[in-house]
Amino acid sequence: MALPSPASTSRSRRSPLKSLISGGLAGMLAKTIVAPLDRIKIMYQVTSLPFSLSSLPSTITRIVQTEGPLALWKGNMVMMFRVFPYAGVQFMVFDYLKLVLKPLTPQKTLLAGSTAGAVSSICTYPLDLARARLAVVKGKSSAGDFRVMIQKLASGGYSQLYRGITPTLVGMVPYAGLAFSTNEMLRGVCRKMNEDGEITTWQKLQCGGVSGLIAQSAVYPMDVTRRRMQTDGLVDGLKGELKGVDEGFKKGVRKTVLQTMKTVYEEQGIRGLYKGLTLNWFKGPIAFSISFTTFDFIKMRLDEFEASREARGMERIDELEELGGGETDETIVAHTPPARMVTKRKSSRKTRRKDEKKEEL
Structure with a gap:
């Protein structure tokens, strides 16, 4: 069995970092574009309006009239601190598991997507919780408010920082699994349809949207449940009145997932x-299509940059x-990319040994 070349080994070693960066930037762009709709959705989810x-x-x-135009993106700047690691970790874990689980089947792709969603949710959940609470509180928000909110949550221990994590995971595991596996399946269909076996940007957008x-349609009730649990005490469900942070933290009886779903059902059916x-x-389709397509675009640009860098190094x-x-190993190493360093050092040593043997003869 042929061993992988040093160059391919180096690229595979660095690919998790590229997936992390590409996924993080893609998530930030997608979230920023749909942030106004996301804020409005949360406001309605946690009230009976x-x-x-x-x-x-x-x-x-x-x-806009009560809080100003920028209020539509309320908390979006600080939300980026959560979106970048969340989306980055999700894409990174998914790409890694696709390599580990080869040859891929629909079931393995579903498993990879579900695992990626669970890992990213657990890693960044406290930031999502703080963002949800800020979204339903009137007034301007800033990085300072975000920090204060995290501190308030942390003062209640891990149970407060991860309040609502159960419905989040129950919803996120099938949600991410379905999203990633469906996207991969649709892309495979598109590749078979195209004569060159490639997928166009427009097809990528369509696959991501579908x-x-x-x-999102499959697991939406769990999304409503987690938002109600996250903002418990900040709003009056029946009246739909938005309360202040300090007042909200002093009131409210903590409920389980089933109790929260029952409350929502009793209020609104x-x-x-x-x-x-x-x-x-x-x-959803807008965010997903932008996210998947942007991820591919950024990662392709990073791959091209790395390839051109290695090509320049080989020319040197x-x-x-x-x-x-007369060039020493150190001189060559200084101008050699990591992927070829070991190979060139060994080659240089072999050449020197041959020269020494010739001199002895």
């Missing part, structure tokens, strides 16, 4: 568990060798 797409313009107008639509879903049908090595055999 009825929602319909026709009410969306009036809701946006009310927020996969996001399917995944089965429709309460799906409130805002129509908005998600609009927001050839130039040094042509200048004369």
Whole structure:
């Protein structure tokens, strides 16, 4: 069995970092674009106010009039501290598991996506919890408010920092699994349809949109449940009145997942568990298509940059060798990319041994 070349080994070693960076930047872009819709969705999820797409313009107008235009992106800047590691870890884990689980099957792809979603959620959950609470509190938010919110949550111990993690994982595991596996399956279909076996940017956007639509529709009730648990004590569900942070932390009885779902059902019926879903049908496909496509674009650019860098390094090595055999190992190493360093050092030593044997003869 042929061993992998040093260059390919180096690239595979560095690929997790490229996946982390590409996924993080892709997530930041997607979240920023849909942030206004995300904030409105959370506001309706945690109250008993009825929602319909026709009410969306009036809701946006009310927020702009009372809090200003930038309030539509309230908490988005500090949210980026959570989005980058969340999306980055998710894509990194998924790419890694795809390599480990080869040859891939639909079941293995589903497992890889589910695991990636669970790991990223656990790693960044306290930041998501703080962001959800800031989203339903009136007034401007800043990095200082975000820090204070984290401190308040941390003062209650790990149970406070991870309040709502159960419905998050129950929803995220199938959600991420369906999203990633559906996206991979649709891309495979598109490649078979195309004569060159490649997938176009437009097809990538379509695959991401459809996969996001399917995944979010399947687990939406758990998303409503986790938001209600995250903002427990900050809002009055029946009245829909937004309360201040300090008052909210002093009130409210902590409920389990089933108790929270029961409360939502008693307040609003089965429709309460799906409130805002129509908005998600609009927001989700946009976010997913942008995220998946941007991830591919950034990672391809990083791959091209790495390849050109290695090519320049190899040209420099050839130039040094042509200048004369007097170059030392240290000189060659200084101009050699890590992927070829070991190979060139061994080659240089073999050449020196041959020269020494010739002199002895």
